[in-house]
Amino acid sequence: MLQALYDGKIEAFRKQFLKLHPYDRAKFYVEQSPEVRKRMYEYLSPAEMAEIFDHLDIEEDEYKIYLSEMDPLFVAQMLAHMYADNAADVLNELDKKEVANYLTIMDDEAAKDIQGLLHYKEYTAGSIMTTEYIAIHANQTVRSAMQILKREAANAETIYYLYVVNEQRQLVGVLSLRELLTSDDDAMICDVMNDRVVSVFVDEDQEEVARKMQNYDFLALPVVDMNNHLLGIITVDDIVDVISEEATDDYSKLAGVPDVDIQYTP
Ligand code: ATP
Ligand code: MG
Known part of the structure; x- marks a missing residue:
């Protein structure tokens, strides 16, 4: 693969590289020299x-x-294609001027999604949520919800749960993909949804979110404001990161060393 990259064999490189899992692609990317990385941006x-x-x-x-x-x-184009929560994480590391610059040249919709996530305090639910979820209405049929799902699926971080909102975008229910698929096409969403929704507040501590996710065994949790407006979702993969960060923190405290990232074998 490297050889193809060095030799400038674009198609050969792409064919091999894109077969890898994105995690392995990322590993490969960071192992390269700046020169090779620059070539990757071209290919x-x-x-x-x-x-x-x-x-x-x-x-x-x-x-x-x-x-x-x-x-x-x-x-800018790359950030626009990333999940909004991850893109906001990246931008939070840059100077304000740079951030403004990237957001201006980005397409408006992506910029709006990311911008909305930039200002949540670190370690809160808001700082780790994403706005790419699937929302449906209580007064629509399963059939029409399915069409929304099909349309939105490519852009949602998870399609496993569909969140039901009212006209004010308040969270009123939830439905798993399995429940949607096994419901009658003509059934109304309000008749098949669960209306006792577990959610987290946007300024709740991320560790509390992790606890809720573990206790309830959901693959995602909705995030709401004080008036129960749906703001975003947190998926379990983001929570895995919180839990491992927490373990590192606790380990540092235990070992009496400053709070730095530590490699250790549990
Ligand atoms: P599977 O067989 O894959 O587990 P499932 O439909 O049981 O499919 P689960 O993820 O196990 O899906 O969800 C269990 C139940 O919890 C489903 O009825 C789902 O609608 C519901 N649910 C999902 N998220 C929430 C939530 N935030 N609050 C309340 N109920 C939820
Ligand atoms: Mg289940």
Whole structure:
């Protein structure tokens, strides 16, 4: 794969590279020299780079280095293709001026999604939620909800749960994909949804979110404001990161060392 990359065999490289799981693509990417990485930006599309960045596990200050290697328009397009929560995480590491610059050249809808996530306090539910969820209405049929699902599926972080909202966008119910698929096409959503929804408040601590997710065994939790307006969702993969961060914190305290990232074998 590397050889194809060095030799400039674009198609051969792409064929091998894109077969890898995005996590392995991300691993490959960070192992390369800046020169090789620059070649990757030429051979891959912003959407393909976005998949890599959605799976990057790097120190916060490293984002700056990688982004500075790319053309600003490429960065903006890549950020727009990332999940909004991940893109906001990246932007939170940059200077305000840079952030404003990327948001201006990005398409409006993506910029709005990301912007909405930029200002939540660190370690709160809001800071780890994403706005890419599937919302349906109580007074529609299963059939029409299915059409919404089909239309929105590609852009949602998870399609496993559909959240039911009213006209004011307040959260009134939830339905799992399995429940939707096994319901009669003509049934009304209000008759098949669960109306006792477990949710978290936007400024709740992320550790509390992790606890709720573990206790209830859901794959995602909805995030609401004080008036029960649906703001976003938190998926279990983001919670796994919180739990491992927490373990590192606790380990640091136990060992009496400063709170730095530590590699250890549990
Ligand atoms: P599976 O067989 O894959 O588990 P499922 O339909 O049982 O499918 P679960 O993820 O186990 O899906 O969800 C269990 C139940 O909890 C479903 O009825 C689902 O609608 C409901 N549910 C999901 N999220 C919430 C939530 N935030 N609050 C309340 N109920 C929820
Ligand atoms: Mg179940």
